[in-house]
Amino acid sequence: MEGYSKCPQLLDLIPKDKEWVVKRVEKTSHGLSEEKKLELRLGPPGGEWTITDNKNSSFGYNNFSVQNPVSKSPWQQNQMPVMNESSQRCNNRVELQSAEKMKALSPAPANNTAVPNSQKRNAPGPVVGWPPIRSFRKNNIASGSCSKLSSESPDVGPPKVSGPKPAENTGPRSLFVKINMDGIPIGRKVDLKTYDSYDKLSLAVDELFRGLLAAQSDSCAGGMKDKEDREKGIGCLLDGSGEYTLVYEDNEGDRMLVGDVPWHMFVSTVKRLRVLKSSELSTLSCELWKQTGEALSERVIELGRKATILR
Amino acid sequence: MLNYFPEEVLEHVFDFVTSHRDRNAVSLVCKSWYSVERFSREKVFIGNCYAVNPERVIARFPRVRSLTLKGKPHFADFNLVPPDWGGYVYPWIEAMAKHGINLEELRLKRMVVSDESLELLAKSFPNFKSLVLVSCEGFTTDGLAAIASNCRFLRELDLQENEVDDRKGQWLSCFPDSCTSLISLNFACLKGEVNAAALERLVARCPNLRSLRLNHAVPLDTLQKILTQAPQLNDLGTGSFVHDPDSETCGKLKNAMKKCKSIRSLSGFLDVNARCLPAVYPICTNLTSLNLSYAPGIYSNDLIKLICHCKKLERLWVCFFIKLIHYTYFFSGVPLSNQGLNWIMQILDTIGDKGLGAVASTCKELQELRVFPSDLYGVGNAGVTEEGLVAISAGCPKLNSILYFCQQMTNAALITVAKNCPNFIRFRLCTLNPTIPDAVTNLPLDEGFGAIVQSCKGLKRLSVSGLLTDQVFLYIGMYAEQLEMLSIAFAGDSDKGMLYVLNGCKKLKKLEIRDSPFGNVALLADVGKYETMRSLWMSSCEVTFGACKTLAEKMPRLNVEIINEGEEIEASPDDRHRVEKMYLYRTLVGPRRDAPDFVWTL
Numbered sequence: 086m087e088g089y090s091k092c093p094q095l096l097d098l099i100p101k102d103k104e105w106v107v108k109r110v111e112k113t114s115h116g117l118s119e120e121k122k123l124e125l126r127l128g129p130p131g132g133e134w135t136i137t138d139n140k141n142s143s144f145g146y147n148n149f150s151v152q153n154p155v156s157k158s159p160w161q162q163n164q165m166p167v168m169n170e171s172s173q174r175c176n177n178r179v180e181l182q183s184a185e186k187m188k189a190l191s192p193a194p195a196n197n198t199a200v201p202n203s204q205k206r207n208a209p210g211p212v213v214g215w216p217p218i219r220s221f222r223k224n225n226i227a228s229g230s231c232s233k234l235s236s237e238s239p240d241v242g243p244p245k246v247s248g249p250k251p252a253e254n255t256g257p258r259s260l261f262v263k264i265n266m267d268g269i270p271i272g273r274k275v276d277l278k279t280y281d282s283y284d285k286l287s288l289a290v291d292e293l294f295r296g297l298l299a300a301q302s303d304s305c306a307g308g309m310k311d312k313e314d315r316e317k318g319i320g321c322l323l324d325g326s327g328e329y330t331l332v333y334e335d336n337e338g339d340r341m342l343v344g345d346v347p348w349h350m351f352v353s354t355v356k357r358l359r360v361l362k363s364s365e366l367s368t369l370s371c372e373l374w375k376q377t378g379e380a381l382s383e384r385v386i387e388l389g390r391k392a393t394i395l396r
Numbered sequence: 397m398l399n400y401f402p403e404e405v406l407e408h409v410f411d412f413v414t415s416h417r418d419r420n421a422v423s424l425v426c427k428s429w430y431s432v433e434r435f436s437r438e439k440v441f442i443g444n445c446y447a448v449n450p451e452r453v454i455a456r457f458p459r460v461r462s463l464t465l466k467g468k469p470h471f472a473d474f475n476l477v478p479p480d481w482g483g484y485v486y487p488w489i490e491a492m493a494k495h496g497i498n499l500e501e502l503r504l505k506r507m508v509v510s511d512e513s514l515e516l517l518a519k520s521f522p523n524f525k526s527l528v529l530v531s532c533e534g535f536t537t538d539g540l541a542a543i544a545s546n547c548r549f550l551r552e553l554d555l556q557e558n559e560v561d562d563r564k565g566q567w568l569s570c571f572p573d574s575c576t577s578l579i580s581l582n583f584a585c586l587k588g589e590v591n592a593a594a595l596e597r598l599v600a601r602c603p604n605l606r607s608l609r610l611n612h613a614v615p616l617d618t619l620q621k622i623l624t625q626a627p628q629l630n631d632l633g634t635g636s637f638v639h640d641p642d643s644e645t646c647g648k649l650k651n652a653m654k655k656c657k658s659i660r661s662l663s664g665f666l667d668v669n670a671r672c673l674p675a676v677y678p679i680c681t682n683l684t685s686l687n688l689s690y691a692p693g694i695y696s697n698d699l700i701k702l703i704c705h706c707k708k709l710e711r712l713w714v715c716f717f718i719k720l721i722h723y724t725y726f727f728s729g730v731p732l733s734n735q736g737l738n739w740i741m742q743i744l745d746t747i748g749d750k751g752l753g754a755v756a757s758t759c760k761e762l763q764e765l766r767v768f769p770s771d772l773y774g775v776g777n778a779g780v781t782e783e784g785l786v787a788i789s790a791g792c793p794k795l796n797s798i799l800y801f802c803q804q805m806t807n808a809a810l811i812t813v814a815k816n817c818p819n820f821i822r823f824r825l826c827t828l829n830p831t832i833p834d835a836v837t838n839l840p841l842d843e844g845f846g847a848i849v850q851s852c853k854g855l856k857r858l859s860v861s862g863l864l865t866d867q868v869f870l871y872i873g874m875y876a877e878q879l880e881m882l883s884i885a886f887a888g889d890s891d892k893g894m895l896y897v898l899n900g901c902k903k904l905k906k907l908e909i910r911d912s913p914f915g916n917v918a919l920l921a922d923v924g925k926y927e928t929m930r931s932l933w934m935s936s937c938e939v940t941f942g943a944c945k946t947l948a949e950k951m952p953r954l955n956v957e958i959i960n961e962g963e964e965i966e967a968s969p970d971d972r973h974r975v976e977k978m979y980l981y982r983t984l985v986g987p988r989r990d991a992p993d994f995v996w997t998l
Contacts, residue, residue, distance in 0.1 A: 214474030214910075215885070216769060216801055216828050217859075219531065221557040221585065225666070225690055336671065337697060 260352060266294050266329075266360035273297075277352050283344050290331060290360060330363045406432045416441040435459060442466070443905075443930050445483060445507065446955065449985045450491035461500045462526075463488070467507035469933050469979050470883075471908055473531065476935055476977070478961055480992045486513040487990075493520035501526040501552075508532065514539030518546035525577075526552035533559040537588065541567035544575075552580040554607075562588035569594040578602040582609035584633050584664060589613040600625045609633025612666040617645045623652035632656070634664035637691075641671040650675040663687035663713075670698040680705035684761075689713040689768050700754040709759040710794075714751070715768040752784030756791025764797040769828060782809035782835065789816035797822040804835040805862055810844025814851035823848055824859035830886040830911075833863040840864050846871035849879075859883035869893035873900020881906040894918035898925050908933040916943035923950050931981035942971025944978055948998035955987055956980040956998045 259279075265272040273293050280286045331343040335354045343351070343358070401409075410433055413419055423433040439462040440453060454460070467483025485507045492499050499521040509532045517524065524547045537560065543553065544567055568583075568590040578598070583590070590613065599605060599622050606629060610619065614635030623629070639646050649672075653659075659679045668691045683706050688699065699714065748767075755762065765788060767780055782805045789795065789812065796819045805827055825845075834841055841862040849855060849872050856878055860868060864887035872879065873896035880903055888894065894914035897907065898921065907929065915938030926932060926947075941958070948956040959977035987997035 212830070214471065214476050215830055216826055217474045217883075217885075218768065218801075219473045219557060220475060221531070221559065222690070222768065 262355055262357050264290065264293070264358040264360065266297070267362050269294065269297050271297070275358070277355065282348055283351075286343075287331065290358070294360060328363055329360050331358065332361055333358045403428075403432050407436045410436050414439075438462060439501075440464070444981050444983075445485075445488070446988045447930070447981060447983045447985075450488045452984065454491060454495050454497060458495075458497075460492075461498055462503070463492075463499065463501070464503040464505075465507060466505045469908065469931060470506075470906070471910065471933055471935070472506055476910065478959065478994060481959070481995065482988065482990055482992070483507045484513075484990060485509050486516070489513050489517050489520070497521075498523055500524055501528075503528040503530075504532055505530040506532065508534040509539070510534050511536055511539035511542070515542040518542040523549060525549055526554075528552065528554040528556075529558050530556040531558065536561040537563045537565055537567040537586065540583075541565055541570040544568065544570035545572065548572075548575070549577050550575065551577050551604075553578075554580055554582045555585050556582065558585050560586055562586055564588050566591055566594070568598065571598050573601070576601050577604065579604050580607035580631075581605065582607065582633065584609040584611050584635075584666070586611045587613070592618045596621055596625065603628070605629065607631035607661075609663060610635035612636055615639075616649060616672070620645055620649040620652050623649070623656055627652075627655045628658055629656055630658045631661040631685075632659050632664070633687075634662075635666060637665045637668040637672055639669065639672055641669065641674075646672055646675055650678065654678040657682070659683070661685035661687075663690075665691035673698055673702055676702070677705050682708060684708055685711040687711075687713040689715045689766065691715070699751050703751075703754050704758055707758055708761055709755075710761050711764040712755060712759065712762060713766040713768070714755075748780035749784035749787065752780060753787045753791075756787040759792060761794060762788070762792040763794050765792075765795065766799040767801060768799075769801040782806045785809060786812050786816075789813040793817065794819070796820055799824040799826075799859075801826045801828060803828055804832055805841060805844065806834045806836045807839065807841055807844035807847075808834075808836065810841065811847040814844075814847035818851045818853070820848065820852040820855055822857040823852065823855060824857065824883070825861055826859065827862045830861050831863050840867070842867040842871065846875075849875040854878055857881040860887060861885060865889050866893040866896070869896040873897050876901055878903055880904060882908070884909045884912055886911045888912045888914060891915055891918035891921075895921055898922055904928075905930045907931075909935070909937060911936040913938055915939055919943050920947060923947055926951065926954055926980060927982050929982070931979065933977075933979050934975075935977040937975075939975050939978055940971060941969050941973045941975055944975055945971065945998050947980070953982055953984070954980050955983050957991070958996045958998065960994050960996065 260277040261274045262277060263272050264275050275286070275289060275293065277286070280289060333341055333343050333351070333355045334357045335341050336356055340359075346354075406429065410419070410422060413422055416439065419433060419437055423430045434456050435458065437457045438459060440457050440460045441464045442448060442453065443466050445465045445467050453463075465485065465488065467485075468477055468481060471477060472481070483506060485502075485504055489502075493516060499517075500523050502517065502524075503526075507529075509529060514535055517527070519542075527543060527547075527550075535558075540553075540555075540560075543550065571578075571594075575598070579602075581598075588611075590611070592614070595610075595614070595618065599608065605626055608622070608626065608629055608631070610622075610633055612635055616635075616637060616639040619634055619637075623632075639649075653676060656679055660682060662676065662679065662683055662685070665688055680702065686703075686706060686709055688702075703709075703712075752767070755765070767784070780800070780802050782802065785798075785800055785802065785805075786809045788798075793816070795817045798820065799822075802825070805825065810825075833839060834844070841860075842865055845858075845860050845864070845868050849858070855876055858872070858876065858879060858881070860883070866889045869888060869892075872882070876882075879901045882897060882901070882904065884907075891914055893912070894909070895918050897904070898918070904925075908931075910933075914934065919934075919939050920943055944956050944958060948954065957979045958975055959979065961976065991997060
């Protein structure tokens with residue numbers, strides 16, 4: 086467990102006011118301050134692979150710029166060891182290879198040390214025709230759009246001719262989903278179509294379960310809760326501050342935190358809701374870290390997908 | 397003894413000799429065999445349209461019915477050949493029309509096809525049945541309309557990855573009501589709409605239709621109606637695969653799919669809502685070929701769910717498309733960003749590999765796999781790594797053909813792959829960083845590829861990438877005895893590399909090299925070798941103008957073409973000038989007369 090705390094806490098990436106904020110408890114060896122913004126911005130059109138040596142943008146195969154660059158390129162080798170260490174602990178799946186993989190991700194130093202002749206071939210600038218993919222394929226893949234998400238493909242070939250539009254999900258007039266709460270054996274159903282925002286949903290859920298909670302604690306052995314508590318309700322469900330947190334299961338079976346995505350997107354992918362004890366959530370997050378890299382990656386991808394919507 | 401066979405018997409025997417190589421061999425035995433063979437040959441294959449001219453082909457094979465022609469060099473696919481370079485089909489069609497050839501089939505690859513050529517084709521050959529165009533350009537839907545209107549017995553119109561100017565006419569509606577002979581129709585590469593009703597009627601009246609590939613503009617509900625009319629299909633390319641998955645249409649589609657018991661090959665998904673994919677599950681069990689490489693936004697999970705139904709797959713083309721990296725993430729702090737991003741990057745790598753793991757567990761009959769890179773604009777293009785390839789090699793023992801774009805590779809992985817799969821015929825590896833070393837050891841990838849050529853004794857086609865020294869070419873020259881085509885980019889240290897290949901690979905037919913330090917010594921060491929090969933391409937190498945001239949002088953049956961772009965075109969460049977692009981090929985007919993200004997034949 087101890088190693089995990091060094092990694093970015095995934096569940097710390099909680100949207101506050103639609104901004105992603107990464108909370109870090111400890112400083113890195115570079116002594117940066119604690120809170121950094123994880124800014125999500127549209128990348129520039131790449132198109133061609135760029136080989137560069139020792140430039141800031143040498144990592145990727147695209148032009149890559151850092152918003153507030155500290156002093157050096159993020160991808161230079163002298164920063165590798167830091168990354169290796171924590172990533173090894175983070176990602177148990179990657180195992181021994183992570184360190185080496187990290188090295189491989191930065192082509193410039195490796196090239197320079199390994200092969201003296203490579204200088205000439207690693208001329209800066211875009212490389213025509215690499216990777217070798219037929220232009221037809223390049224244009225068509227890049228301009229494709231996932232109907233789930235709106236994609237803006239920057240600068241790619243001929244625009245797709247729009248055929249008949251994909252059918253909008255005009256859908257039924259009501260959308261009842263099950264909602265269960267930790268500690269309460271009987272679930273409820275809510276009609277999501279009757280709400281148009283997360284706040285309203287949260288209030289509704291609160292009301293739904295308040296009575297049940299009260300009844301439950303009355304019938305519990307001891308019944309120690311006083312009247313005030315019983316009528317207090319559940320508190321805020323959405324920001325992790327209350328005793329309970331609202332999560333949902335989406336159409337792919339993944340458990341997601343409610344509130345990440347725009348309301349209409351949430352409504353179109355939600356399959357069921359669940360009210361968890363917030364303390365459970367942190368247990369879950371530990372569980373999360375213990376899972377294999379595959380599950381983690383799914384989480385990341387989900388977040389990434391959601392994130393693109395936010396922009 | 398065979399001389400006493402009457403010609404009719406010989407001809408009958410030769411009917412069973414179908415491959416063009418075998419027929420070429422047969423024709424070399426003796427004069428009478430040459431003669432019988434040439435009059436009986438109906439299918440002619442010409443790998444380089446400039447190696448010969450139409451008149452000579454027609455003179456030798458007057459009964460030709462099917463002609464296959466290839467035009468531009470392979471690297472034209474990657475924008476290395478300027479437009480208007482050549483490869484025009486018109487002179488061929490014109491000559492055949494003039495000589496009354498009974499042409500029934502024309503198959504073209506990387507050629508320039510004008511509407512005029514298509515019109516001439518449509519009007520000159522009353523028995524014309526089959527037109528297959530792959531990676532061609534120069535025509536519009538008007539040309540297709542001419543084909544549709546005039547070719548009364550058309551059986552096959554197959555357009556693969558062509559650049560077609562869509563005039564938004566109604567070319568498909570030009571198939572007359574009397575056209576009922578279609579067996580194969582593929583217009584997936586067209587960008588414009590076709591009249592859905594006309595398409596449905598066409599499908600309904602062609603009972604022999606076996607292969608249908610629609611374009612992006614054909615919506616799902618049309619697909620559903622078509623499938624209901626044509627349950628006999630065995631090859632389907634969907635158009636757009638987007639709809640409300642809970643709708644009646646999707647339900648009807650799934651039912652229609654259930655009735656299509658013959659579909660063995662599936663492609664398309666040019667636009668897809670992954671939630672509609674379950675509609676194709678009914679046909680997955682019998683699929684032998686699946687091409688999802690044009691499907692944007694099918695996430696690994698959906699892909700895996702689909703693949704798990706496809707236990708009989710023999711051919712799979714995929715593209716691991718990960719939306720997360722469609723956008724570049726910009727981080728404001730450095731080290732955490734590093735950690736975070738690299739951590740995410742690693743996870744993403746394993747996603748693609750996980751998908752391949754699913755393929756490895758499910759598709760035990762897999763023979764051919766192509767993995768195209770995910771979004772080219774993302775950070776690091778996390779897609780697949782060597783792990784995915786190793787998993788596939790371990791799980792799919794019948795694998796013989798692979799095209800694999802990957803983030804990184806290791807020698808160890810390649811060595812393992814070589815051990816697991818000794819049956820490769822085609823092995824094409826492309827690291828997205830063309831000079832990336834072994835991801836673990838930082839060494840060149842020489843040993844890995846060396847293992848591949850040593851183990852795969854039947855290897856015919858090889859593309860190498862990553863950090864490579866002359867050593868890899870030593871291995872290739874030593875072991876790749878059956879190698880016919882080799883693609884090299886950003887590799888090698890000196891002329892020795894190229895010499896190893898030229899001296900060692902006896903069956904080499906096509907060699908294409910870019911951005912590698914091979915020069916005059918290698919080029920001129922064995923000039924006779926080039927007459928045993930179809931072609932040699934060298935760009936951004938160390939070859940000079942003088943050496944090319946020398947070569948051209950020594951070998952009159954080679955066309956040595958220099959492609960000059962840019963403004964510094966001098967009347968006679970210095971012999972010591974490096975040549976930017978050189979393409980040489982053997983030919984029976986001397987320098988071509990249609991070369992543009994920027995192409996010099998020395």
